[in-house]
Amino acid sequence: MDPRSEVLLRQTELFTGELLLAGLPADDLLGRLPLARGWSWHAGEQATLETRFPGRVEFAVERPAGSFAAAVLFLPKSRELSDYLLASLASAVAGGMLYLVGEKRAGVESTARRLSAFGQPRKLDSARHCQLWQVQVNEAPLAPRLHDLARRYPLDTTEGSLQVVSLPGVFSHGSLDVGSALLAEHLDGLPSGHLLDFGCGAGVMGALLKRRYPQSRVSLLDVDAFALESSRLTLQENGLEAEIIAGDGIAAAPFGLSAIVSNPPFHQGVKTDYSTSEALLAEAALHLEPRGEMRLVANSFLRYQPLIEAHLGPCQVLAEARGFRIYRASRR
Ligand SMILES: C[S@@+](CC[C@H](N)C(=O)[O-])C[C@H]1O[C@@H](n2cnc3c(N)ncnc32)[C@H](O)[C@@H]1O
Structure with a gap:
């Protein structure tokens, strides 16, 4: 109890x-x-x-x-x-x-x-x-x-400006997180097909993915109902269509994905909790198609590379800036 x-x-x-x-x-x-x-x-x-x-x-x-x-x-x-x-x-x-x-x-x-x-x-x-x-x-x-409590902010992309809508309680409510901003700058060259924004929060990554890869199917998954409602509003405000999935952890994700993009969680309540992110690294391969890619942003102090290589395949640090790293790994 x-x-x-x-x-x-x-x-x-x-x-x-x-x-x-x-x-x-x-x-x-x-x-x-x-x-x-x-x-x-x-x-x-x-x-x-x-x-x-x-x-x-x-x-x-x-x-x-x-x-x-x-x-x-x-x-x-x-x-x-x-x-x-x-x-x-x-x-x-x-x-x-x-x-x-x-x-x-x-x-x-x-x-x-x-x-x-x-x-x-x-x-x-x-x-x-x-x-x-x-x-x-x-x-x-x-x-x-x-909906009166929603905050909106613009996000400039090479394909034009996006409006992000966030609700109370949602990660980085009202402004773009530094790690997410770095990830947003490193979304080039993803394999097309079915893309997943894992831990979508206000839907920033999912909306960016759909804007950049309009031919791809995009899914956004989060455990939190306020995040999912924010994502729905963000997609709607930008006239984008994507699938929204309520689920706890990577186990709730679809199979046959061509890429998983994420700023994964590591805080839960007042405790630090890596279990969701560790399960993501350990089980991503099950949800990716062969040569499917995972692209993540994480705090530089989190040593994710060996874990990713143990479970998924060769992992490269694409960028490091402002205390964050972008990892890119492909399924063997
Ligand atoms: C660091 S935030 C990133 C949010 C958004 N992608 C962004 O870049 O602004 C991590 C997100 O993961 C979600 N999350 C936490 N635990 C989860 C779980 N077990 N399954 C799915 N999503 C989870 C949180 O609700 C939060 O929205």
Whole structure:
């Protein structure tokens, strides 16, 4: 059981009614709270929960429809995302209770201060390095409109300017990441066919690929519903067509790819986590056609070359600048 769920279960009597659990971990909490439903924006966690509790958890960027007596937010890492989620949940439980639970080191205390927009917040518990806060929603806000919170920025390419649209919580919200900018400068000479933007975020790479290789089929894959919605908006804004895939890790990718392009993740929550990137390096060959190519950007301190050569094939450093490296490797 996730420590945040354990903290909730120390006061089960508060959570027995019709409850919405937003950003819930993939554990057994729903089994202990039979009237609760979940809202998840993480494709892997949602899939795990769906198997165990069919029909009780929605994968979405908007709050599930229905009436709820109370709602719990499991603190996400982005401040802008938590503001959107808190406003969305508070608008749904006017007069009822809104709870916030999160790890202290993830900043639950400072987010809890923002609950005062809705009423008088109270700290109910502090245990397992987490805190649980409660506010009775006396000042319910209007339901926020997610698309109003989108940020847009232009990206100049040799094929013209692209508009990138990003939503709260999405990687490098509102501006191009330094590593992604370097990768964008090194997309020449990819084999045509079926191209994958793995960990697409706001869809920068996927949109660039479709612009540069219009004859190729392009797929964009991410685990996060807000990233996928941003990618959809980016493609739409630029009149581009590509496939969007919700999935957790490279295992969710199509087969027979001619190239995988990625600025792979290495942070998850407040912890550093290389497992998604390591699985990408280890399993990319299964998803690439023979002589298919992987092109990656990564922090220069991450020693990916030997790993890529062990699993995929000859790997070359195409460029190194601003603390990042571009790797190019072909399947043997
Ligand atoms: C470093 S960001 C790159 C985003 C975008 N490609 C760019 O260049 O701006 C990595 C992305 O990987 C996604 N991600 C993290 N874990 C993942 C997983 N297990 N499966 C698929 N995508 C994942 C994150 O949501 C994030 O959007």
